Amino acid sequence: MAARGDVTGTEFDAIVVGSGITGGWAAKELTERGLKTLVLERGKPLVHGRDYVGEHRPPWEVPFRGLPLRELYAHDYPVQSKSYAFDENTRHFWNNDRENPYQQDEEAPFDWMRADVVGGRSLLWGRQVYRWSDLDFTANRADGHGVDWPIRYADLAPWYAHVERFVGVSGEKLGLPQLPDGEFLRPMELNVVERAFARALKEHFPGRVCTIGRVAVLTEPLPGQDRGVCHYCGPCHRGCSVGAYFSSLSATLPAAQATGNLTLRPRSVVDSLEHDPHTGRVTAVRVVDADAKARLRFTARLVFLCGGTVGSTQILLNSRSERFPNGLGNGSGALGRYLMDHTSLVHVTGRFDGFDEYYPTGYRPNGIYIPRFRNLRPDEALPFVRGYGFQGEAWRADWRQMSRQPGFGADFKRSLRRPGPWYLRLMGFGECLPYATNYVELHPTAVDRYGIPQVRFHFEWGANELAQRRDMLEQARAMLAAAGARDIEGGDFNAWGGAAIHEMGTARMGRDPRESVLNGFNQCHEVSNLFVTDGACMASSSCVNPSITYMALTARAVDYAVQRLRDGSL
Amino acid sequence: MNRREWLQTAAALLGGSLGASCTRALLSGAPLTGAPARPALDAAQLDAVARAAELIIPTTDTPGAIAAGVPDFIHHVVADWYTREERARFLDGLDALDREARRRYGTDFLSADEREQTALLEAFEAEALSGRPRAGGQFFAMLKELTVLGYYTSEVGCRTELVYLPVPGEYHGDALFHAHDRQRTY
Numbered sequence: 043m044a045a046r047g048d049v050t051g052t053e054f055d056a057i058v059v060g061s062g063i064t065g066g067w068a069a070k071e072l073t074e075r076g077l078k079t080l081v082l083e084r085g086k087p088l089v090h091g092r093d094y095v096g097e098h099r100p101p102w103e104v105p106f107r108g109l110p111l112r113e114l115y116a117h118d119y120p121v122q123s124k125s126y127a128f129d130e131n132t133r134h135f136w137n138n139d140r141e142n143p144y145q146q147d148e149e150a151p152f153d154w155m156r157a158d159v160v161g162g163r164s165l166l167w168g169r170q171v172y173r174w175s176d177l178d179f180t181a182n183r184a185d186g187h188g189v190d191w192p193i194r195y196a197d198l199a200p201w202y203a204h205v206e207r208f209v210g211v212s213g214e215k216l217g218l219p220q221l222p223d224g225e226f227l228r229p230m231e232l233n234v235v236e237r238a239f240a241r242a243l244k245e246h247f248p249g250r251v252c253t254i255g256r257v258a259v260l261t262e263p264l265p266g267q268d269r270g271v272c273h274y275c276g277p278c279h280r281g282c283s284v285g286a287y288f289s290s291l292s293a294t295l296p297a298a299q300a301t302g303n304l305t306l307r308p309r310s311v312v313d314s315l316e317h318d319p320h321t322g323r324v325t326a327v328r329v330v331d332a333d334a335k336a337r338l339r340f341t342a343r344l345v346f347l348c349g350g351t352v353g354s355t356q357i358l359l360n361s362r363s364e365r366f367p368n369g370l371g372n373g374s375g376a377l378g379r380y381l382m383d384h385t386s387l388v389h390v391t392g393r394f395d396g397f398d399e400y401y402p403t404g405y406r407p408n409g410i411y412i413p414r415f416r417n418l419r420p421d422e423a424l425p426f427v428r429g430y431g432f433q434g435e436a437w438r439a440d441w442r443q444m445s446r447q448p449g450f451g452a453d454f455k456r457s458l459r460r461p462g463p464w465y466l467r468l469m470g471f472g473e474c475l476p477y478a479t480n481y482v483e484l485h486p487t488a489v490d491r492y493g494i495p496q497v498r499f500h501f502e503w504g505a506n507e508l509a510q511r512r513d514m515l516e517q518a519r520a521m522l523a524a525a526g527a528r529d530i531e532g533g534d535f536n537a538w539g540g541a542a543i544h545e546m547g548t549a550r551m552g553r554d555p556r557e558s559v560l561n562g563f564n565q566c567h568e569v570s571n572l573f574v575t576d577g578a579c580m581a582s583s584s585c586v587n588p589s590i591t592y593m594a595l596t597a598r599a600v601d602y603a604v605q606r607l608r609d610g611s612l
Numbered sequence: 613m614n615r616r617e618w619l620q621t622a623a624a625l626l627g628g629s630l631g632a633s634c635t636r637a638l639l640s641g642a643p644l645t646g647a648p649a650r651p652a653l654d655a656a657q658l659d660a661v662a663r664a665a666e667l668i669i670p671t672t673d674t675p676g677a678i679a680a681g682v683p684d685f686i687h688h689v690v691a692d693w694y695t696r697e698e699r700a701r702f703l704d705g706l707d708a709l710d711r712e713a714r715r716r717y718g719t720d721f722l723s724a725d726e727r728e729q730t731a732l733l734e735a736f737e738a739e740a741l742s743g744r745p746r747a748g749g750q751f752f753a754m755l756k757e758l759t760v761l762g763y764y765t766s767e768v769g770c771r772t773e774l775v776y777l778p779v780p781g782e783y784h785g786d787a788l789f790h791a792h793d794r795q796r797t798y
Contacts, residue, residue, distance in 0.1 A: 098778050101765035101797070106693050107685065108765065233785030274783045276798055404783030405798060440795055441774070445760040448741055450668040450733060455676075458764075459773060461795050 054080040054305070054342040055607075057327050059312050059357065061085075062162025063589050064576040064596045065348035066290030066298070067205065071600035072346070073303035080340055081298075082310040082329060084349075085158040088135075088165075090291040094281020096131025105130050121153050125543070127166050127279040135159050135166055135279075145485045145498035152381075152499035153540030154352060160308050162350065163543070164289040166279050169258040169407070170433065171211045172586035173202050173222040177418065181473075182582050184420070185427045188380065188476035189552040191581050192562030195222065201594035201601075208297075209288045209593070210264045212408075213256030221413040221586070228261045229254045230408050234400040235436035235464045242525035243412070250415045250521070255408040255433065258288035258590075267293065276405030287407070309333050311492050314361040315345065315370055315572070323571045324370075330492040344571050344603055344612075348596065351381075351577035352482055355548040356497045358559075358574075359484045371549075371566040374557050378548050381480040381499070382583040385430070385472035385507050386542035387535040390518035392527025394436065394464040401438060401461050409435035412468070412521075414585055416513065426509040430472030430585045432518065439463050466527060470514035473585040475506050476547055480539075501539035511536065544588050546577035564599040570612055575599045646684065652691035652699055657706055660721050661686055664709070665759040667726075667733055674772040677763050685762035686755070698754070705751015709736070712748060770797050 055077035058068045065081060072079045101107060108129060115123035122128050122136040137156035146152055157163045176195045182188035199222070206225040215223040232240060232254050240252035259278065260271045269292060270284030278287045285292035298304040309332040316326040316339070324345045329338045347354040355378055361370035369377045414429040416422065439462030447457070480502065484495040511534050522530050539545070552558025555567035560579050566572040575596035577588060584591075606612035653661060662683035669677040677683070690702050709732060713721040717728050724732065737756075739749030763769040770776040778798045 098798075100767065100776070100778065101770065102767045104765075106689060107761055109689065109693055109761070111693075112695075231783055231785040236785065274780045275778060399789055400786055401789035401793060402783065402785045403787045403796075404780040406783045406785075440797070441760065441764045445756075445764075448737065450737065450756060451730070452670050452672050455669050455672060455773070458760075459794050461789070 052080075052305070054078050054340065056080070056344040056346065057082065057340055057342040058346045058348055059327065060162060060348035060350060060353065060576065061160050061290050061295065061306065061308075062157070062348065062350060062576075063164045063167065063290065064592045065162065065346075066164060066294030067593050067596040068346040068348050068575060068600055069298040069304055069306075070294040071597050072344075072604070073298040073301040075600070075604045076301075076303065077344070077604065078303050079298070079305070080342065081295075081304065081306045082312055082327065082340070083160050083162070083306065083308045084311040084332065084353075085160055085162065085308060087308040088159040088161055088291065090285070090296075091281075091283035093134070093159075094283055095134065096129075096277075096280035097283055098275060099131055099280070122155060124153060124541070125155055125166075127277075131277070131280045132166065142490060143488075144496050145488055147498070147500040150500045150502045151538050152383075152501040152545075153538065154497075154499065154545070155540065155543045156350065156353075160306065161289055161291040161295070165281065165291065167543075167589055168587065169278060169287055170411075170587040171206070171209070171213070171224070171256045171258050171590040172411075172413075172431075173224055174198070174584050174586065174591055175220050175222050177220050177414075178582065178584040178586075181428060181584075182476075187427070188582050189550065189554070189557050192551055192553045197562070198591070198594050198598065201598040202590065205590065205593040205597055208264075208267075208293065209258050209590070210260045210267075210269070211256055211258055211590075212261040214253050216251060216253055216413070218251065218413055220418055224256065224590075226256070227264075230257065230259075230261060230406055232410065233402045233406075233436055235394050235397050235466055236410050238394070238397070239436065239466055239525045240410075243521060246524040247415075247521060249418075250412060252410050252412050255411045257408040259407055260286045268296070269293065272407065274404030274406060276407060278407045310338075311494070312349065312357050313337070313492065313494050314357060317361065317363055317366065317370055317569065319363065319365040322569060324569055330494070332492070335492070343607065345573070346596075346600070346603075347572070347574040347578070348576045351545045351548060351580075352497055354574050354576055354578045355482055356484070356494075358549060359482075359497075360495055366568075371559050371568045371572065373568050374555060374559060376550055376552075376557060377559050378483050379478045379481045380476035380547040380550050380581075381482055381501055381539075381545065382474040382476055382547045382580065383501070383539040384474060384542035384544040384583060384585065385503065385511055385514075385536055386469065386544075388470040388472075388511050388514045388518070388532070389467060389535065390515065390522060390530060390532030391465050391467040392522040392525075392530040394466055394525075394527055397464050409433050416510075424513065426506045426513065428473035428475070428506070428510070428585065430470050430510055430514055432468045432470055432514075434466060434468040436464055436466040439465065466522065466525075468518040468522065470511065470518065471542060471544075471585055471587070472507065472510045472514060474583050475504055476550070476582055477504055480547075482548055499539075503536075503539070544577075544583070546580035546583055546588055549574050549578035550581040551579050552581060563602040564595055565603070573599050573603055648688050648691035650691055651687070652694075652703070653687050653706075656722070657703075658683055658687060660706060660709065661755070663722055663729065664733060664755055665762075667729060668756055668759045669763045675768050677759055680763050680766040680768035682759055682762040682766065685766070686758045689758055701747070701750055702754055704747045705736075705754065708746075708748040708751060712736075764797070
C-alpha cells in the first residue's frame with residue numbers, strides 16, 4: 043500500500059495511530075472527507091493477497107503437518123500461541139511475545155493477544171457482528187456498575203447502518219429488542235442439526251432463539267467494492283485474497299488509498315503524544331522508527347488513537363507532562379482502569395444421533411448464535427446482573443476426532459473414511475462488569491526495546507462473572523438435553539482474562555470529566571483535538587462481540603471531529 | 613521460489629526471531645521427504661516403523677501409510693520435533709517391539725509374519741489402553757497418532773482416501789451423504 047518514506051516535516055490534517063479495525067475506519071472516513079491523513083502502524087507491512095501465505099495451503103505443505111512448533115512457541119509466542127487462530131499458517135500476522143513483552147500480576151494475569159502487521163487484528167478477528175441495544179447502553183445506569191454511557195442506541199444506529207453497508211454483514215433479521223437487526227446480506231445456512239436444535243429450543247424454551255451468526259463475510263457482491271463473495275474454504279484467519287471477509291486490508295485501507303489522501307507508515311511505534319498546555323491540544327505524535335530506531339515527530343490538527351484498547355491507553359499513560367503527570371487526559375484518574383474482557387470458554391458439547399444421511403458441503407466460516415435471554419426484564423431475580431449469549435456450531439466428527447477410537451488396520455481405516463457422529467457445541471460469551479480494580483498501568487522500570495515503558499496488567503473476574511458462568515453452564519446443558527443431545531460434556535475453562543480477545547475499557551466514555559476520559563463523541567474531555575475510538579473507550583462491555591460497535595463509534599467520531607474542524611470550533 | 617527457499621526467506625523476514633534449532637527444525641520439516649538432516653532412526657528401525665505404520669493404515673482399495681510417505685514423516689517428527697525425552701521413549705518402544713517379538717516368536721518384529729506382527733501391535737495397544745502403559749504401550753500411542761496424522765494430511769491420503777476439496781464454492785447445510793461419499797478435507 044502506500045508510500046512509506048520520509049514524511050516528517052509534512053503537515054497532515056490528521057494522524058491515526060493503528061491500522062486495525064478502527065484505524066482503518068478512521069483512515070477511510072477522514073480521507074474521504076478530504077483530510078490528508080497519516081496512519082502510523084507499529085507492525086510490519088503486509089500486502090493483501092500476496093502475503094496470505096497460509097491461504098488454501100494444503101496440509102502436506104505445512105511444516106510438521108501442523109504440529110505446533112513447541113520450542114519456538116514457548117520461547118517467542120507463549121501468549122499468542124494460545125489462540126485458536128495461531129498456527130504456522132498465520133504466525134506471521136502475530137506479535138512476537140519475546141520481542142514485545144508485557145508484564146502482568148502473576149496472581150491476576152491477562153492474555154494480551156496482538157497482531158504485528160498492517161491491518162492488525164482485523165486480519166484475525168472472528169468477524170462476528172452484533173449491534174448493541176439500549177439494554178446495553180443503559181445497563182450501567184440501571185444497576186449502578188460503572189458510569190452511565192453518554193450515548194444511547196439512537197445515537198449510534200445510523201452509524202451502525204453506515205459501517206454495515208460497507209463492511210458487508212450477512213445475517214438474519216429477528217426483530218429482537220435486545221439484539222437490533224442491521225443492514226444484512228443474505229444469511230448463511232444453518233446445517234440440518236442446527237436447524238433441529240433451533241426448532242427444539244423454540245419449543246422448550248420460549249423466548250430463546252437460535253439463529254445463524256451475523257458475520258462480516260460477503261454472501262453477495264457489494265456494489266462499488268472490489269471484493270468477491272465467500273467460497274467457503276474455511277479458515278478466514280489465514281487470509282482471504284478475494285476480500286470476502288472484511289478487514290482493513292480488504293476494505294477500508296483501499297478505500298482510503300483511493301482518495302489520494304492516505305499516507306501509511308508501517309514499522310512506526312508510537313511512544314507518546316506531545317501536549318501544549320497553553321492551547322490544550324496535542325501538538326505532535328512521537329514515534330520510534332522500528333527499523334532505523336530513529337525518533338521522529340509527526341504533527342497534525344487531529345489525532346485519532348486506534349491502537350487497540352491497551353495500545354492506545356499505553357500511549358496516553360506514557361504521555362506525561364507537568365499538566366498531566368498521570369497520563370494525557372487523565373485528570374479523572376480513570377485512565378487504565380475498568381479493563382474488561384468477555385467471559386468465554388464455557389463450552390458444552392453433545393452428540394446428536396439420527397442425522398447420518400446428511401453431510402454439509404463447504405466449510406462455513408460462521409456458526410450459530412443464541413442471543414441474550416437473561417435479565418431482559420429487571421425482575422428476573424437471578425444471582426447476577428447483565429447477561430450472556432451463546433455461539434456454537436454443529437459438525438460431523440472428522441478423522442482427527444474419530445481416530446481416537448481404539449483399533450488399527452483395514453477396518454479402522456474404513457471407519458475413518460466416512461464422516462463421524464454429529465456434535466453440537468455451545469460456547470458462552472458473557473458481559474463483564476467494569477471494575478476500577480481491573481487495570482493496566484505502566485511498569486515502573488521495565489521498558490521495551492524502543493525504551494517505552496511496558497504495560498502491566500491486573501485482571502480478575504468478579505463474583506458476578508462467576509455466577510453468570512455457572513448459569514451459562516447449566517443453561518447450555520439444559521438446552522442441549524432438551525434438544526435430544528447425548529453424552530453431554532463440558533466445563534468452564536475460563537481461568538483468566540483476555541481469552542475472548544475482547545479486551546475493552548481503560549479510557550472510558552462518560553458524561554462527567556471527573557470520572558471519565560472521553561466524552562460522547564470519543565473526544566478526550568481535556569484535550570480537544572484528541573479522539574480515542576478503539577475498545578479503550580468502552581464504559582461497559584455488553585455480551586456481544588464488540589468490533590462493529592468500535593467501527594460505528596469511529597465513523598461517528600470522525601464525522602463529529604471534521605464538522606468541528608470545519609466550523610472552526612476545533 | 614520453492615518451499616524451502618520460501619521458508620528460509622520467511623525465517624529471515626521474521627527478523628531472526630527463530631532460534632537456530634527452531635529454524636533447523638522448521639526447514640528440515642518442510643520437505644518431509646527423504647531422511648532428516650540428523651537421522652534418529654537407522655535403516656532397520658525405519659523399516660520397522662514403516663511396517664508398523666502400514667499395519668495401522670494398510671493398503672486397501674486406496675494406498676496405505678508407506679505409499680503416503682508416512683515413514684519419512686514419522687522420522688522427521690522423531691528426529692526434529694520430538695523432545696529428547698519423547699525421542700528416547702519412542703526408541704525404547706521400538707526396542708520393546710523387537711524384544712516382545714523375540715520372546716513370543718523367536719524373531720525380530722520385521723521377520724515375524726503379518727499375523728504375528730498384528731498380534732504384537734494389538735498387545736501393545738491393549739497396554740496403551742490399560743491406563744498404565746509401559747514402553748510398548750506408549751510407543752503404540754505415539755506411533756498411531758503420527759501414522760494417522762501423517763496419512764490423512766498427506767497428498768496421497770487427502771486425494772485418495774479422502775476427498776481433497778480446498779475451495780468448495782458454496783455451503784449447503786442439509787446436503788445428503790451418499791453411500792460412496794468420503795470425508796472432505798482442505
